[in-house]
Amino acid sequence: MxxxxxxxxxxxxxxxxxxxxxxxxxxxGDDVYGEDPTVNKLQDTAAALLGKKAAxxxxxxxxxxxxxxxxxxxxxxxxxxxxxAHIVRYEQGAAGALAGVQLHWVAxxxxxxxxxxxxxxxxxxxxxxxxxxxxxIENTHxxxxxxxxxxxxxxxxRAVASAHRIPMHLDGARLFNAVTATTLPPASYAQHxxxxxxxxxxxxxxxxxxxxxxxxxxxxxxxxxxxxMYGGAMRQAGILAAAGLYALEHxxxxxxxxxxxxxxLARRLQQIPAVTINPQHVETNxxxxxxxxxxxxxxxxxxxLKEEGVLLNAxxxxxxxxxxxxxxxxxxxxxxxxxxxxxxx
Ligand code: TLP
Numbered sequence: 001m002x003x004x005x006x007x008x009x010x011x012x013x014x015x016x017x018x019x020x021x022x023x024x025x026x027x028x029g030d031d032v033y034g035e036d037p038t039v040n041k042l043q044d045t046a047a048a049l050l051g052k053k054a055a056x057x058x059x060x061x062x063x064x065x066x067x068x069x070x071x072x073x074x075x076x077x078x079x080x081x082x083x084x085a086h087i088v089r090y091e092q093g094a095a096g097a098l099a100g101v102q103l104h105w106v107a108x109x110x111x112x113x114x115x116x117x118x119x120x121x122x123x124x125x126x127x128x129x130x131x132x133x134x135x136x137i138e139n140t141h142x143x144x145x146x147x148x149x150x151x152x153x154x155x156x157x158r159a160v161a162s163a164h165r166i167p168m169h170l171d172g173a174r175l176f177n178a179v180t181a182t183t184l185p186p187a188s189y190a191q192h193x194x195x196x197x198x199x200x201x202x203x204x205x206x207x208x209x210x211x212x213x214x215x216x217x218x219x220x221x222x223x224x225x226x227x228x229m230y231g232g233a234m235r236q237a238g239i240l241a242a243a244g245l246y247a248l249e250h251x252x253x254x255x256x257x258x259x260x261x262x263x264x265l266a267r268r269l270q271q272i273p274a275v276t277i278n279p280q281h282v283e284t285n286x287x288x289x290x291x292x293x294x295x296x297x298x299x300x301x302x303x304x305l306k307e308e309g310v311l312l313n314a315x316x317x318x319x320x321x322x323x324x325x326x327x328x329x330x331x332x333x334x335x336x337x338x339x340x341x342x343x344x345x
Contacts, residue, residue: 005336007312010174010258010285010325013205019246026242030235031057032228038238042245043211049248050196051187052213054220056227057241061086061173063232064197064210066094067223068169069134070230072194075100077133080121082108084143086171087136098230102130110281111144113137115156122164135161138171139189140178143315146262146286146323148178151188158192167194173210174202177284180255195219203255203285204247205326209240254326258285261324261333268337274344287322288315291344301343308339 006012015023029035043055058064065087069079079095081087083105087095095101106113106121123129135157139149161168170193172178179186190196196213200206214220227233234240266279266287277289291301298314305312312322324333 002309003332003335005310005328005332005339007310007322007324007328007336009313010203010323011201013325013327015205015207015243016326018250019205019243022242022246023239026238028236028238031237032233032235036236036238036241038245039241042241042248045245045248046198046211047213049186050190050198050213052190052196053215054217055211055213056220056223057237057244058210058212058227059208059232059234061171061197061199061201061210062091062094063227063230064199064212065091065136065169065171066098066230067212067226068195068197069095069101069136070099070226071219071222072167072169073099073101073133076102076130078102078104078123078130079134079136080104080106080118080132081136082106082111082113082138082141082144084108084111084141085136085138086142086173087138089143101133104132108141108144110147111138111141112147112149112153113157115153115160118157119160122160122166132164132166134167134169136169136171137193138173140174140284140286142173142286143288145281145288146174146177146284147281148181148283149189151182151184154189154192169193170196172196173199174284176252177203177255177259180252181259181284195223200244200247203258203325204244204251206243206247207240209237209244211244251326255285257330258324258326259283261285261328261330262287262322264330265322265324265333265337268334269340272341272344275340285324287324289320289322290318291320292318294344304343305340308343310336310339
């Protein structure tokens with residue numbers, strides 16, 4: 001059978017044998033009673049890693065983001081968020097449907113908002129105007145191409161948010177990619193946010209699970225109640241938490257390989273005449289490139305590549321996304337680049 005090189009997302013990774021073993025051997029209990037020792041260990045481990053007092057284990061990154069929004073806003077308020085953020089594009093309108101808030105989009109540069117943009121988006125405190133309740137930042141920024149927020153930008157946005165007494169949430173689905181690329185400690189980012197979400201099922205390679213972290217224990221308690229409301233309170237979730245613990249222990253150190261592979265792919269793609277890409281824009285494990293005026297439509301390109309054994313996503317009228325992860329080797333990246341070149345030329 002032809003090998004499939006799956007670059008659609010870093011969510012497609014399958015648990016390794018060692019991870020499955022850790023899952024099989026996990027001590028478990030009923031997490032709704034707070035009695036799952038492995039969930040508790042994961043929450044404590046992640047909180048310590050990010051320099052936060054508490055963490056809450058949830059099924060998905062979407063739920064972690066939505067709990068952060070629900071717990072820190074009132075219906076009828078507004079949340080500032082970058083226009084291509086996951087919260088805007090890929091969460092099925094949950095912020096409006098479940099928290100009753102309006103999203104105020106700010107168009108960033110490759111997903112990154114500037115401090116002036118954020119400041120301009122904050123609503124005045126007059127009786128007519130909707131009130132800004134929360135500012136969300138995505139780091140790394142998925143649709144921006146795995147872009148990393150400079151810490152200095154976050155610090156400036158934080159200062160503005162504090163001056164207006166507005167809390168901040170970090171969608172840190174891929175925070176460890178930012179941490180790996182910058183070599184900054186995770187807490188150096190996390191310290192600027194009231195809440196942080198962290199995904200175990202992206203580059204870290206766990207089959208499911210995310211965490212919501214905060215220093216505010218009352219806020220975590222509130223989020224726990226909403227987790228129940230949203231159907232995310234699980235029972236013997238230690239089976240999943242064990243995978244998360246294993247991932248934090250064994251899969252953070254290898255993220256650099258994914259970044260190197262992404263850069264390698266970008267440099268190869270740059271040599272294809274039909275492709276537009278700036279390899280310098282590839283900062284982590286996400287490669288976004290454009291194919292303009294091709295005889296094949298984006299959907300047709302994706303379909304032909306699939307027949308040739310390469311899976312990736314079309315994410316716009318001319319844009320494609322390829323994501324590197326622990327189930328694609330450097331050899332597979334070279335093979336994928338050869339196939340993409342053959343199909344597009
Ligand atoms: N991103 C997925 C898709 O949903 C688009 C992907 O393939 O990249 N925040 C960010 C920045 C994300 O990229 C994602 C998932 C999430 C949150 C949501 O995580 P899950 O899928 O666990 O709900």
